[in-house]
Amino acid sequence: MAVTIRDVAKAAGVSPSTVSRALSLPDIVDPTTRERVMKVADHLGYRPNRAARGLITGRTGNIGLILPDLANPFFPSIVKGIQQQAHIADYQVFVADTDEDPTAELGLVRSLAKQVDGIILCSPRMKPSELREAATYCPVVLVNRKAGSIPAVAMDNADGMRQVIDHLAGLGHRRIGFVAGPRSSWSTKERLRGLRAAAAAAAVELVELGHFAPTFDGGMESVEGTLIGGVTAVIAYNDLVALGLLSALRDRGIDVPSQVSVVGIDNIQLSAMVHPALTTLDIPKEKAGRTSIDLLLHLLGDPAAGTGPARELPTELLVRHTTAPAPTTTSEPSGRRRASRL
């Protein structure tokens, strides 16, 4: 078997406890001894068994991450942010994908709870009561969701939606559609709320085009409603939906820049790769990941922490292609502005 703390102790001529201390609390052991132990440990290729350590300390050195769908490029970005910080703090990350199944979330929390020091729930779809239950199993941090006093990292949806509406309104759009995500999505509700407020403030009409899966296919399905909605611009739940919608519009021969403008949310890499590029609301995804784990680690170190308000991350509208509405639909002149094909 592998080399244990006893092997090191024996080889270094000290007791296991001394080895343990030399590694965990270097300060309280004699420098000479410490050096020797370190050297021997290194030489033998000793690696502490974290499970054994966890058994006694109650700390596993692992954190869990539960998210709806790794296939949505939005999430890998967050995972990368989390991994970076986790690695620095010497934590390992369990990743679990629910495949957009809200009922799977709580079960995953339960089965993960014992093996981790904390769990980051990314865009959880579960009900508030379940969220509260989840938080009883182990420390939890939320991303893209707020619920009671559970520590959370979210984007500033109100401000983000305002940016999008103001931008489109400024171009002359007066009737703007919103393709919503799943009903169970907190972001859907928040964005809807933000859009309504912003639309009212900008005196434009917001047309709610229904709920769709937060995927490319979901976006394609939303094309019907978009067409009969009589809108000159559409805001999609996220970039994937926006791209699906665009694809379907193109399939139907709708000339996208001139007839309809589409704006996404998330700024996934892909949104800049298509041609023409998609105008989208950037969310600092890796930063959200980093913030969430910072919050969690802070919480673990100081259980009193985390009761503060949720962190709100700023968003930024990336205008890549936008167009004024066609003269047919509104009275606005179709100016020299570029087209939001995508």
Place this chain on the structure above:
Amino acid sequence: MAVTIRDVAKAAGVSPSTVSRALSLPDIVDPTTRERVMKVADHLGYRPNRAARGLITGRTGNIGLILPDLANPFFPSIVKGIQQQAHIADYQVFVADTDEDPTAELGLVRSLAKQVDGIILCSPRMKPSELREAATYCPVVLVNRKAGSIPAVAMDNADGMRQVIDHLAGLGHRRIGFVAGPRSSWSTKERLRGLRAAAAAAAVELVELGHFAPTFDGGMESVEGTLIGGVTAVIAYNDLVALGLLSALRDRGIDVPSQVSVVGIDNIQLSAMVHPALTTLDIPKEKAGRTSIDLLLHLLGDPAAGTGPARELPTELLVRHTTAPAPTTTSEPSGRRRASRL
């Protein structure tokens, strides 16, 4: 603290070992006792501490997954495949992203080895000697790589490259470029080898356009070489590179369908989302993930397994848009075939 096996034992009026058996080897315990124990355990919300169990059984119930870059959509697909199977077998998955840093791989293997029953190395960039070392730390399965007798899952690069070359040659292309990935990538070497063989067999000229990062940006950078290479078609290391190249070609005013054909590899979701869609070589990614974990679990159950030959997964060329070369460059007629813009 949480409810332990002793709590259950006490409440059920049996010994801890009976509880343990009732849960792990239900067959060898009296049905009546078993029922009672089960009920009490369930009622108390007992969840076995896997770390403690692992300490004694030597099995953690975890598996590790190390991959170069979650931001490349190719990898999340594999992760999803792995997760599915892992979940069924009641395994948790540690995911670690190296950020395309080959030197980080071995370190991750070492730090993960103790906490997992096995590791899946996805597209590892490390040297064969390091790979051999990695395999000494814990059971390892390779994806997109072969090395000695280490169990592996790989695509059939030779056949895949033949499909691509035959397709392009059939359209009349006589001078075909290849934008290679990182030198440290095994796939780069294999694909190069396959391409050379296929090109020779089809009597077309293969122009090696250099090595680039396996990313969108890498693809963009490859545009220079592509332009001076005098090729009518380009095969990219993967879809991301293909998309980057296409974007750069478009930026330079190169009319992509008529002047250059581009073919990708991987069939990431994205390749079907762009317009026009990218012709690409499909790799069964989720299946690769599932196969790799099947291999690993089989290996864990039966240490004699895994010495067999590597699994080779079939690939399939998805022709979405392709074009014959422009008449200027070769003598081939530019037929009625469609254009490989993307």
Place this chain on the structure above:
DNA sequence: GTGAAAGCGCTAACAA
């Protein structure tokens, strides 16, 4: 500053 001993939660001999 260091060692001996106890025990984290669990399973695997070995008895009964």
Place this chain on the structure above:
DNA sequence: TTGTTAGCGCTTTCAC
């Protein structure tokens, strides 16, 4: 079939 005992690898009192 079940209980008792020992111990996985580690940390942490408590003596010294």
